Amino acid sequence: MNMRLGAFVLLAILIPSHAQFTLRSWGDAHALANAAVAQMTESEKFGIVKGTGQLNSQRRCVGDTTPVPRLGIPSFCMNDGPAGIRLTKNVTGFPTGINAASTFSRRLIRARGQAMAEEFRGKGIHVLLGPAMDIMRNPKAGRGWESFGPDPYLNGEGAFETITGIQSVGVQACAKHFLANNQEHWRYGLSANMNDRTMHEIYFYPFLRSIEAGVTSIMCAYNRFNDTSSCHNAGLIGPDGLLQKNGFQGYVVSDWGATHDSAADNANAGLDMEQPGDFIVIGGGTFGGLIGIGGLQGAVDSGDVSKDRFDQMVSRILAAWYRLGQDSGYPPVNFDAQKPDGSGSRNLGVNVRTAEHTALVREIGSASAVLLKNNRTTMDGSPTGSTIRGLPLDKSRIKTMAIVGQDAKLPNQNCGDLNECNDGTMSIGWGSGSNSLEFIVPPIDAITSFVGSSATITTSLSNDLDAGANAARGKNVCLVFANAMSGELGFYDTVVGNQGDRNDLALWFKGGSLIERVAGVCNNTIAIVHSVGPVSFSWSNLPNITGIIYAGAPGEQTGPSLVDVLYGMYNPSGRLPFSIADNESDYGTSIVYNSDGFPDINYSEQLLLDYRYMDVHNITPRFEFGFGLSYATFGYSGLSIIDSANFSKIVSFTVSNTGAVAGTEKPQLYLGYPTGAGEPPKVLRGFEEVELAVGANEVVTLTLTLRDFSIWDATSQAYVRPAGAFTVYVGASIKDIRLTGTF
Ligand SMILES: *[C@@H]1O[C@H](CO)[C@@H](O)[C@H](O)[C@H]1NC(C)=O
Ligand SMILES: *[C@@H]1O[C@H](CO)[C@@H](O)[C@H](O)[C@H]1NC(C)=O
Ligand SMILES: *[C@@H]1O[C@H](CO)[C@@H](O)[C@H](O)[C@H]1NC(C)=O
Ligand SMILES: *[C@@H]1O[C@H](CO)[C@@H](O)[C@H](O)[C@H]1NC(C)=O
Ligand SMILES: *[C@@H]1O[C@H](CO)[C@@H](O)[C@H](O)[C@H]1NC(C)=O
Ligand SMILES: *[C@@H]1O[C@H](CO)[C@@H](O)[C@H](O)[C@H]1NC(C)=O
Ligand SMILES: *[C@@H]1O[C@H](CO)[C@@H](O)[C@H](O)[C@H]1NC(C)=O
Ligand SMILES: *[C@@H]1O[C@H](CO)[C@@H](O)[C@H](O)[C@H]1NC(C)=O
Numbered sequence: 001m002n003m004r005l006g007a008f009v010l011l012a013i014l015i016p017s018h019a020q021f022t023l024r025s026w027g028d029a030h031a032l033a034n035a036a037v038a039q040m041t042e043s044e045k046f047g048i049v050k051g052t053g054q055l056n057s058q059r060r061c062v063g064d065t066t067p068v069p070r071l072g073i074p075s076f077c078m079n080d081g082p083a084g085i086r087l088t089k090n091v092t093g094f095p096t097g098i099n100a101a102s103t104f105s106r107r108l109i110r111a112r113g114q115a116m117a118e119e120f121r122g123k124g125i126h127v128l129l130g131p132a133m134d135i136m137r138n139p140k141a142g143r144g145w146e147s148f149g150p151d152p153y154l155n156g157e158g159a160f161e162t163i164t165g166i167q168s169v170g171v172q173a174c175a176k177h178f179l180a181n182n183q184e185h186w187r188y189g190l191s192a193n194m195n196d197r198t199m200h201e202i203y204f205y206p207f208l209r210s211i212e213a214g215v216t217s218i219m220c221a222y223n224r225f226n227d228t229s230s231c232h233n234a235g236l237i238g239p240d241g242l243l244q245k246n247g248f249q250g251y252v253v254s255d256w257g258a259t260h261d262s263a264a265d266n267a268n269a270g271l272d273m274e275q276p277g278d279f280i281v282i283g284g285g286t287f288g289g290l291i292g293i294g295g296l297q298g299a300v301d302s303g304d305v306s307k308d309r310f311d312q313m314v315s316r317i318l319a320a321w322y323r324l325g326q327d328s329g330y331p332p333v334n335f336d337a338q339k340p341d342g343s344g345s346r347n348l349g350v351n352v353r354t355a356e357h358t359a360l361v362r363e364i365g366s367a368s369a370v371l372l373k374n375n376r377t378t379m380d381g382s383p384t385g386s387t388i389r390g391l392p393l394d395k396s397r398i399k400t401m402a403i404v405g406q407d408a409k410l411p412n413q414n415c416g417d418l419n420e421c422n423d424g425t426m427s428i429g430w431g432s433g434s435n436s437l438e439f440i441v442p443p444i445d446a447i448t449s450f451v452g453s454s455a456t457i458t459t460s461l462s463n464d465l466d467a468g469a470n471a472a473r474g475k476n477v478c479l480v481f482a483n484a485m486s487g488e489l490g491f492y493d494t495v496v497g498n499q500g501d502r503n504d505l506a507l508w509f510k511g512g513s514l515i516e517r518v519a520g521v522c523n524n525t526i527a528i529v530h531s532v533g534p535v536s537f538s539w540s541n542l543p544n545i546t547g548i549i550y551a552g553a554p555g556e557q558t559g560p561s562l563v564d565v566l567y568g569m570y571n572p573s574g575r576l577p578f579s580i581a582d583n584e585s586d587y588g589t590s591i592v593y594n595s596d597g598f599p600d601i602n603y604s605e606q607l608l609l610d611y612r613y614m615d616v617h618n619i620t621p622r623f624e625f626g627f628g629l630s631y632a633t634f635g636y637s638g639l640s641i642i643d644s645a646n647f648s649k650i651v652s653f654t655v656s657n658t659g660a661v662a663g664t665e666k667p668q669l670y671l672g673y674p675t676g677a678g679e680p681p682k683v684l685r686g687f688e689e690v691e692l693a694v695g696a697n698e699v700v701t702l703t704l705t706l707r708d709f710s711i712w713d714a715t716s717q718a719y720v721r722p723a724g725a726f727t728v729y730v731g732a733s734i735k736d737i738r739l740t741g742t743f
Pocket of ligand 8: 646
């Protein structure tokens with residue numbers, strides 16, 4: 001251990017989590033970067049633009065660069081992932097991106113970004129490899145849960161707030177995966193093909209919001225876009241490409257091994273950094289010289305890549321580091337991703353968890369739980385009477401309880417670095433977007449501890465159907481748990497027969513049958529679903545199912561966050577960030593599983609994803625986008641739309657709590673375009689979080705900017721306002737519209 005690292009161990013305990021740093025303007029940052037580049041040797045520059053190698057035993061993070069000590073430039077540490085630090089101990093397992101989206105709360109999405117980044121900073125990580133903002137084009141997409149669902153606006157707000165939170169503590173965010181990394185099968189070479197308008201309005205939109213949030217780095221994807229590899233697609237990443245035309249000032253880094261072409265092709269197209277630097281299996285590693293003789297060095301020597309371009313690559317990377325003040329007082333790396341169990345002399349035992357982070361994870365877990373059904377009946381018929389069925393549970397009246405399903409229990413912790421843990425509760429999917437299960441509190445532990453001696457609990461923590469029914473028979477309340485999981489394809493395993501993308505929308509391990517069997521013998525069955533995305537709810541109308549909670553993939557405080565919702569300490573306010581339909585064909589897209597070589601995937605559905613497709617095709621989903629119940633009820637009134645400066649519209653309305661308990665409503669604004677604009681009937685363009693005491697009301701004001709009510713015009717290459725009348729729909733979900741106005 002060297003002196004500098006040794007000194008940090010003490011510091012880490014003393015420094016407050018809200019790190020101080022100086023945010024520089026991009027102009028100043030680029031000037032400092034250019035000055036540093038001017039002093040660097042050619043070999044020092046190569047060390048900045050190329051990872052040190054996946055197979056390099058000196059590597060400490062998922063990706064590192066080579067330091068330039070004489071100029072005070074450290075090895076830049078880049079690490080997974082988008083829901084918390086992976087590959088080390090003493091870190092928090094945060095809720096997934098899709099659960100962040102489920103909160104419909106900018107406040108919580110931003111707080112999650114900040115809290116995650118405080119931990120990354122504490123471990124000395126310069127770049128948090130997230131957020132992911134790949135549109136969930138199909139509900140079975142393996143990594144869909146890492147981002148914010150199928151809606152571009154929600155993804156855009158999720159990306160904006162997450163990046164703002166991350167960079168607020170001086171950690172670089174990395175917007176990924178650019179562009180259209182929407183399925184796992186064939187991802188290393190499939191081509192996502194789409195027209196210009198679809199690209200701008202759907203797939204590029206979250207990246208545009210990322211640039212507006214000042215994101216310092218963007219990761220190009222494994223797949224091709226319009227037949228050209230994303231990492232050498234000048235139309236995407238080049239000087240005249242999408243990113244720079246929209247004001248991006250940072251650097252583009254390849255996904256790990258996503259460099260499929262020659263060093264000169266990639267560098268000239270706009271790729272600034274290649275990671276991990278030696279990824280040989282799938283054809284990457286070109287800056288190091290694997291493809292083409294001499295790699296980048298050879299290309300610079302021969303003039304195929306100009307010295308100016310080479311300098312610019314280095315400069316863009318250094319500028320991001322200067323921009324966030326990482327050149328001053330940044331903690332050194334104090335962990336070793338090559339020893340994720342925390343062993344070895346390079347893991348310095350720094351604990352970056354805090355009580356605040358744990359509380360936030362618990363709050364987001366509760367705030368993202370979506371109450372889908374609640375048939376609450378009370379003894380005396382009044383809303384405040386003692387509950388005998390439905391939610392919230394009444395601790396004083398429940399004497400016997402069954403807890404059924406393996407999803408209630410602790411998963412095996414020894415399921416590998418990618419968290420392919422599927423024999424217990426599902427709190428996160430698998431792959432590089434996964435996080436730490438070290439401190440996970442499973443539902444069974446949290447419920448048992450809360451119930452104490454107030455009730456007898458009978459458990460059946462396998463998915464054995466007969467055993468589950470036997471445990472449930474005759475109980476006052478039966479909590480039955482089921483799940484579905486997906487993850488990243490890699491060189492990794494197939495998990496329960498699924499290669500990244502899910503094979504179907506069924507609950508895993510006969511979870512649907514388990515729920516039906518429990519409901520067959522228990523007239524107060526509460527179903528809890530932990531899933532990475534939409535699943536089949538064919539059983540949801542069974543009369544004995546008195547409550548359904550869709551809890552998503554909520555991270556490590558899964559048990560406590562669920563207890564808070566079940567017992568009414570937290571009034572549910574989660575809203576579905578996707579629709580739940582009965583049939584995969586209701587979504588209008590598919591995953592290409594089988595192909596004779598890398599497929600061309602034509603995004604022929606264009607703008608019609610999820611609710612947009614269902615609306616056009618008159619498909620009524622079982623549970624619609626934006627839907628979620630509360631223990632309170634809410635009223636809407638007084639819609640007004642006024643013109644404002646710069647062509648924007650100010651939409652305001654009043655939300656009131658008409659229920660018997662305090663609660664939080666998530667009003668949503670959908671826009672209907674003039675006929676002829678070529679837009680779906682309704683598109684999300686706003687949402688708000690409104691916390692209301694019993695009887696209270698609040699005026700909500702949402703702003704629609706000119707861009708919000710424009711469409712992408714491929715001819716003029718700009719957002720253009722279509723002529724005609726617009727309709728503003730305000731409501732509690734896309735199907736529950738309470739107020740309508742026009743402008
Ligand atoms: C992708 O291809 C489509 C169809 O040929 C075309 O309309 C669109 O402009 C292309 N987009 C880009 C960014 O090249
Ligand atoms: C975890 O943190 C504790 C201090 O809270 C420390 O004693 C321990 O060594 C750390 N373990 C690892 C593996 O980092
Ligand atoms: C049960 O709850 C659902 C939604 O929560 C509602 O649509 C249905 O009418 C309720 N049924 C009864 C019998 O209360
Ligand atoms: C539910 O079942 C219990 C016995 O398990 C019975 O006592 C109760 O009356 C039933 N409630 C309803 C509403 O059917
Ligand atoms: C509901 O549960 C009761 C036991 O409380 C059972 O007798 C009845 O058959 C169940 N109803 C259905 C439709 O499964
Ligand atoms: C799902 O949709 C397909 C195609 O429309 C249809 O053939 C199939 O019967 C549907 N399945 C169910 C369960 O409704
Ligand atoms: C996609 O479109 C291209 C060009 O029109 C066509 O050759 C290809 O077969 C299409 N792919 C699929 C999977 O439909
Ligand atoms: C008006 O909108 C344009 C385009 O969105 C923007 O560039 C400009 O800064 C806005 N001006 C004001 C005063 O908000």
